[in-house]
């Protein structure tokens with residue numbers, strides 16, 4: 065009985081695993097792109113002084129899609145939303161997150177790009193804080209035992225001081241759980257200043273669950289390098305445009321749920337801090353939007369060319385082998 069079961073199991077593993085593992089050698093060109101503007105509808109995301117993250121993300125996403133469509137008409141583009149709604153016009157945040165991932169997977173995306181804005185501090189723009197602004201010395205007499213002595217004391221002056229919300233710059237997230245790579249900064253939960261889908265109850269894969277472990281391994285083998293490559297290109301472009309480069313990061317919390325749920329290379333770009341007045345103005349201006357879109361587009365173009373280069377090389381190798 066045992067002898068029959070073992071070959072059967074290994075054969076079924078091969079049948080299941082080979083289409084997935086086979087992707088490694090077949091370098092797929094970039095044909096289907098999923099663009100995911102973060103938040104939307106009832107979920108405005110982080111708030112700026114003038115505009116919501118959801119609307120900024122949507123504007124950038126649509127312009128990015130237009131630019132890519134013009135340059136590469138062969139790429140099929142799917143948006144998770146094109147108006148100010150939660151994807152799928154859903155009213156439940158978790159369901160809308162699943163909708164984003166399903167849309168990407170059902171359309172066999174080759175790449176998933178999510179667009180978000182970062183946020184930090186107590187309020188967009190800045191806030192008032194009660195602080196000591198000056199002290200005046202005066203002399204007071206105090207009793208020390210039977211004696212009275214003179215002592216210098218201070219009278220403090222307080223005022224409400226305006227504290228500017230200064231955090232700024234760009235960062236790109238990838239899903240890289242369990243990966244130790246010098247290029248990626250791991251962000252601890254408390255470190256993270258942003259807002260990302262904080263009301264979601266979806267949980268990340270449990271690394272102790274064998275089925276989840278297999279899925280994580282497949283993601284790591286097939287999609288991790290590509291995601292990192294593109295994330296790197298994006299940050300390079302931002303840096304060249306004199307934006308503050310906060311780096312390529314991974315985060316192990318709900319904010320990246322959608323990245324691990326898509327069976328394709330995936331990145332999440334935080335295009336700037338909407339809580340910073342200066343960056344908000346930049347992200348809302350036509351020039352700023354043009355530059356951000358241009359940066360992401362150039363990165364994507366490099367990524368696409370790299371894929372094609374690799375595909376050409378692998379075809380060349382195959383040809384050599386057949387002789």
Ligand SMILES: [Zn+2]
Pocket residue numbers: 102103109110117180181259260261
């Ligand atoms: Zn967001």
